[in-house]
Amino acid sequence: MSSTTSHRALPGTQKTRETVKQKSALPWLTLPALFFFVVFAVIPLLGVLVLSFANWDGIGAIGAAGMENWTSVLSDPELYNSLGLTFMIMIVSWLVQTPISLLLGVFTAGTQRYRAALAVLYFLPLLLSSAAVAIAYKALLDPNFGLAMGLGLPFLAQDWLGVPQLALGLIIFVIAWQFVPFHTLIYQGGVRQIPKSLYEAAQIDGAGTIKQFFHITLPQLKYTIITSSTLMVVGSLTYFDLIFVLTGGGPGNSTRILALDMYLRGFRANLMGPASVIAVILVVIGLALALFLQRLGGKDQQGSQLEGM
């Protein structure tokens, strides 16, 4: 962006020369970013791969373990429980969050004052850290001293964090409460990008609000939906802080998702080798999912949706 603006100020002859020069400088501009990426992403990733074949308690010396960590983790039923829970939370979260944030995004994209005021309220959860959200919910849901007692609503006095199904449902709810605002923001931006002329044309053709939504808004939001879904799906692989504070993986193992399982093995049980195995599995699943979602967008996803406009 900034380079184009600077070009405009230049006289024509210099402009072409400068463009050529800047093009040759472009690869160099990526170097700092590349450096950080290698130092903070690629090298640690290789480190984890090496650790997955090692015995290490996080404190003492590192020793070779061969395939031992891999065979023990892959034959551990806990891994498949965690995997199942991770995908369960991922899918249900997507099903809950996408329609809500899509509708809220369309709603807040309007220019009316009251919509802007409501939008500010909707975005509040986005400002809170996951740990704070978890601690607040934990206090509100305490069966003896929480919201249920405060408001005198006995049906709220459930054993929210003590019954496996309730705890899982609750976690999906709190995740949605926290992340819907973020995705609403993405959809709001997407809707505002749709040219007004499309709606004007539809109105002349006699299409109502609902028809406009399904035939203009939704197709125009295709890539926004893909972006938002990628963030949701890949992000749900790394949900950690909220669940860690809210349930710690309990009751039993009923909310012990993969990222949490990795942490508990590595930092609570001092088994860095098996924890690294799970980290590698997480990376592979995350990459595969991201690639799959990119493919969903079709091959010409760089192409414009506004052809003929």
Next chain:
Amino acid sequence: MKQFRSSRRSFLALAAVTPFAVMATSACGTSGPGGASGGGASMWFLTGEPNQTTMQKAVDAFGSANPDNKIAVTYFQNDAYKTKIKTAIGAGQAPTIIYGWGGGGLKTYADAGQVEDLTSWFESNPDLKNKFFPSSFGAATVDGKIYALPNQYVAPIVLFYNKDLFDKAGVQPPKTWEDLMSLVKTFNDMGVAPLSLGGQSRWTSMMWLEYLLDRIGGPEVFQAIFEGKPNAWMDPAVIETGTKIQELVSADGFIKGFSSITADSKADQALLFTGKAAMMLQGSWTYGAMKKDGQNFVQNGKLGFVNFPTIAGGKGDPKNGVGNPAQYMSISAKATDKEKESAKKFFKDGIMTDTVIDAYINSGSVPIVTGIEDKLASSPDKDFLNFVYALGKDAPSFQQSWDQALSPTAAEALLNNIDQLFLKSITPQQFAENMNATLGK
């Protein structure tokens, strides 16, 4: 134009240099975070009153008497600290003074050569060594060498009860397991929860197993587990312990929703002093907290306390106790000589002074120093303090908390399996088998 280019170049140069600058700065950190300026040592301690104030006062007093050996303290929340200290030690970023609970955790540090061997230092300071309960050195010792200074107070697990509720029901505190089971029925009929439990914290549930196993099979059963003897967890006493736990859960012994209650929020204590639950098995440290939060519940003598009930045909001595024999402080082997000297001076002159001892007694705890009988007897909390003192000093066996005594790997598996045992998602037999697989790990 020229200016534009040069500024771009300098930006690139800056961008290229920054990572190295960042690395250089972080490399400096290896000498230890919070390295007190002008010498002295760093220490991490736990948040939470009244101990945080007691420790801060001790550090301040020591600092003003020894300006060259000031101790810089940073405070962390209990559960977070346990993870943070392990990671910091592994990364060579530990503070000079490493606070902990001895046992299995200390053994991992000692095996990795991360903590100083204090044996010869204690030999040259016999007065200091003789000041503490001899039993407090057990969990500080690894392979015959002392790696930590015992300090603070002895914290046995005690069965607390609400005297008002017991008077109302016209019953006596339980002496046997049968008494306890009949009290469960009495209080459930009254609409009061028999037992308060912060089950989400898991180590709270563990306390029940510790006492039950001791009463049923005697201290030898856990000793064998601790030593990693083959099939030590498969002892019939372990299975009976698990069965008794599940009987108690099935009889609605614990308050409804106990799995949602945490001990960190002190909700389990609040249930007892607000009269929502009749009894609670918890550490003696909750006495001070209930005295502070309970609106004269403790001051008016409404808080009762007894030994854990006996079990018919059990092998354990009813006077046996479980809990924390003391808290411990080690010195990081990675600290500089100057920092180590400051830490040792603090251990000797700063940590268990008369002021600190009085502060612990005033908050309802029994410091682990000998010759304090008179002080305990003149305290307003003398009934409780003498009870704890007797448990800590005269118990034929005082078992350290299991999650501290075992290795971190086994402890995490233990807490996880206890949680499932209380949820009845595994049988006592499966519990024993799962734990048996962790022996030697």
